[in-house]
Amino acid sequence: MMSLEDIPEVCIEHSGNYKFVQVQGPEGRNYIHGKSKWESHKGVFELDFIKVLKAHEVEPIGFRCVGGGEITINKSKKVLTASDSSEKYGNFDREVVRSLLERYVTQNLEGYSVQIK
Secondary structure (H helix, E strand, O other): OOOHHHOOOEEOOOOEEEEEEEEEOHHHOEEEEEEOOOOOHHHHHHHHHHHHHHHOOOOOOOOEEEEEEEEEEEOOOOEEEEEOOEOOOEOOOHHHHHHHHHHHHHHHOOOOEEEEO
16 A cells, blocks of 8 residues: 555646646645646546545545645746636645745756746
């Protein structure tokens, strides 16, 4: 059986404009998950994030979506922007999302900056 450490804190695409969710899991861990194939935050959370958990053999009990928004990647300006909110899940926690995205960008998107609007 896999553990919580096997679930990536941030799972996003590196181009485009798409919905993301902030998920709070066991032990107070937070996750950012975004995919362009879903038109709703519910789809991102229920059909994609939960699928990732199951693929890692982690039970989805104790995971809940606490907010959502939109991610925009501007390749020419090298900026990742998180903005907006979710009708279903509400506003994301700006500080938590900023912290997770900045750490992710440092490791995966060299030269990019993070904006929270």
